[in-house]
Amino acid sequence: MQPPHIGPNAPFFIVLNASSGSESTAEARQVIEEGLAAADRKHRIFLVDGPGRLQALAREAVERARAVGGVVVAAGGDGTINAVAQATLGSGCAFGVLPQGTFNYFSRTHGIPRDTAEALKILLAEQPRAVQVGLVNDRVFLVNASMGLYAELLEERETYKARYGRSRWIAFFAGLLTVMRGRHRHWNLRMAWRGQEKDIRTPTLFVGNNPLQLLQVGIEHADAPEQGQLAAIALKPVGALAMPGLLVRGAMGRLGRADQVLSFPFESMTVKAGPLRAPRRVKVATDGEIAWTEMPLLFRVSPEPLWLVRPDVAPELEAAKQ
Incomplete structure (x- = not known):
């Protein structure tokens, strides 16, 4: 090409x-x-x-x-x-x-x-x-795409930025306040990639397409975007008291060392919700922009x-x- x-x-x-x-x-x-x-x-x-x-x-x-x-x-x-x-x-x-x-x-x-x-x-x-370029149901993402808690963090962060200004510290403390409130929804997801399937219960699913961001939070597969892949990151169910600690780990570049973090590289992955009361649409953030997206979600590298x-x-x- x-x-x-x-x-x-x-x-x-x-x-x-x-x-x-x-x-x-x-x-x-x-x-x-x-x-x-x-x-x-x-x-x-x-x-x-x-x-x-x-x-x-x-x-x-x-x-x-x-x-x-x-x-x-x-x-x-x-x-x-x-x-x-x-x-x-x-x-x-x-x-x-x-x-x-x-x-x-x-x-x-x-x-x-x-x-x-x-x-x-x-x-x-x-x-x-x-x-x-990463795609989720044909929507482009250059940095990351996410659903669940991380998308919620981004949505609420914009409210704080509008009130207090735009800076990295404001973004960090907005995230901290969000996770400290607790009572976040946990999703039952079935993820399929490379001929295998995995069921997971998680508050958030994050897919990275940016090696610099992945390196800065300390994810093991940070080089995936440079190898023609994306990096999936999901949190295992944790209590409300553990969430601020994970946020701090990410800010310090040590998130990948946490036992509560599951990560792996892939080229294409289908994500389904359910089976009980599976939603038809979910909020998905792509590079910080939130939109309702039809399930199932197909994350893939653009051809x-x-x-x-x-x-x-x-x-x-x-x-x-x-």
Whole structure:
């Protein structure tokens, strides 16, 4: 499979989310426009300035890029990047990232700096390289997908961020408060992969597609995404008092050492609920965005890669492996 080639005059079609991260949208836009003007590169910015606009603008950006051999660019956090990647996957277009979010796991894993001006230099200088994409019932995830408690943590974290601001510490303490409340639902799941089946009762199922995030929480199969696989992580049933300890273990990079954690790599896995009172739909989070999804869930590696404009070396990921 040949990567798309970015010509010296290829225009950029940039989807800029006005609500992502801490850097103001006006400042980010100014840096982008001045940098591209200095490089004499044509571009168009699609400003996401209201709810429900992201997907439509992402699709329009892809359509225009396909027509002229341009590059589709996501300027925002992991959720924005996810939506634009969903529209770009399979289009034949090159994909670029100008990270504006809080965690930026996707961009950090692929050597794209948080600073907009520095990220723009990479966009102007590099060519596309294949990047693995995860799918859950055909919804894209670049970092992770989850159901159960982890999805609940993400949903409630956004409430705290809206009230107190966006930072990693706020995200951590929001998660701590959520797990300390206890009384979380436990799911009876049947997971099937590689010709085998396993029944498990768990408060949450997490599927990782990002080696940097998996390394930072200390999961044994952190290299799965670099081996063409995904990493499944499920918690065995634990009491409410044990949950904060597991959260702290994850923050300290020791989650994989806990006896309550089950993890394994896979290429494709079907997850069914039940058998009693099995729900038809469940809330699933993909790269931090929550949506109702039909059961059963099919997690798999996409047969097509995302052609990401990125450097050959990702310093933060290489340092995390040491």
